[in-house]
Amino acid sequence: MREAGQDGAASQKRKREDGLKWCSPGQDSLGLNDQLSTHELERYARHMSLPGFGIEGQAKLKNASVLIVGVGGLGSPAALYLAAAGVGSITLCDGDTVEVTNLQRQIIHAENRVGVAKAQSGFWSCKALNPCVNVKVELRGFTKDNAFDLLSNQTVVLDCTDNVPTRYMLSDACAALAIPLVSAAAVGLEGQLTVYNLHPDTPCYRCVWPKPPAAGDCTNCARGGVLGPVPGVMGILQALEAVKVIAGLGETYAGRMLIFDACSAARPFTVMKLRERDTDKCTACKPFGSAYSDVTQFNYEKFTAGTCAVAPKSKLQDDQLYRMDTHTFSTYQKKTVIDVRPRHLSQTAMLEGALQIPLSEMEERFAEIKGHTKKNDEEWVIVCVCSRGNDSQLAASWLRSKGLNTTDLIGGMEKWKKDCDPTFPRLV
DSSP: OHHHHHHHHHHHHHHHHTTOOOOOTTTGGGTHHHHSOHHHHHHTHHHHTSTTTHHHHHHHHHTOEEEEEOOSTTHHHHHHHHHHHTOSEEEEEOOOBOOGGGTTTOTTOOGGGTTSBHHHHHHHHHHHHOTTSEEEEETTOSOTTTHHHHHTTOSEEEEOOOOHHHHHHHHHHHHHHTOOEEEEEEEBTEEEEEEESSSTTSOOHHHHOSSOOOGGGOOOHHHHOBOTHHHHHHHHHHHHHHHHHHHTOSOOOBTEEEEEETTOSSOSEEEEEOOOOOTTTOTTSSSTTSOOGGGGTOOHHHHTTTSSSOOOHHHHGGGGGGEEOHHHHHHOOSEEEEEOSOHHHHTTSOOTTOEEOOGGGTTTTHHHHHTTSOTTOTTOEEEEEOSSSSHHHHHHHHHHHTTOOEEEETTHHHHHHHHTOTTSOOOO
């Protein structure tokens, strides 16, 4: 028996030396073994043992290109799972850098990468997880200037942003090129997911949301908070939908929206049907899959003004003369400070003596605010503060329109932390 084994081993060695190829029964004609190395066949063995997926599905993943826009709470798990799954080419697009407040949910990053570009950090993590995958980075974010270059030759795109203008721009461009777009959102304890542009009758983002949501109807993780595992769940589902789209596996959520409620044990997932593609009214979808040059000309910031996007500078530029820097703020005594941040932020940490009046409550609490002014002292001023100096400008402008002597702190509490008090926690 040992001699026979030795002869068999010698025969296998001669075959390798002669360059002879091996194949699985019935798969030689597909040429799939030439696409996947021995290491890859072993690495993805659990995929290929799945009925209906097999080596054909794995070869489709290897030949696919995926663009992930946003390497944050959604993009982190999505990128890691797609890299682990063996998607041939992954492009990570994000213009932001890693912040310590990201780390409770953005698992692709690490504390020693704070300050590093998110796309670069994601590149390191994906390559460490799977060196076989080709990972590219785009550090400028998704813009009109690079939109169509980034989308060129992509099999599927993942919308992992929390930015309304970018969502519209990305969806419009994908609709123009007929590229499937797996879109998700997560905030607080809830999430949602769908697949746009998969079929000619599948709606795009603009079909479902022809008008941007009002400011009171949307939020983001910085404003509303988020429990870390929630975007994790949604990001993994995005990766799963991308794999299904690429491999042609099962049914996707195209034409439907998945709603996730983390606090519901009886029914954490709900599925609702979406309207069909509106080729008559939707500017991005008439006709489907045609060149849509207007993407590079359309003013997305103006279109989404009044949503959870930052207020346009044109609205605030006239108020710049009324703003206060951190040095003046720290030394000026005749002031009433109003913290206009959302309550969950001001309750965590706020300046001593400040009034806690969120921007959303200012109108109903105007009498209270007015009571803190000094009628006979023209030098007395109300100073509005927020996280980064955006909401405070809106609050100060509104109070001035009501006749109150009001200013706001330039750069908000983030600037205060940098210039005056490094112990103040950075919460957004």
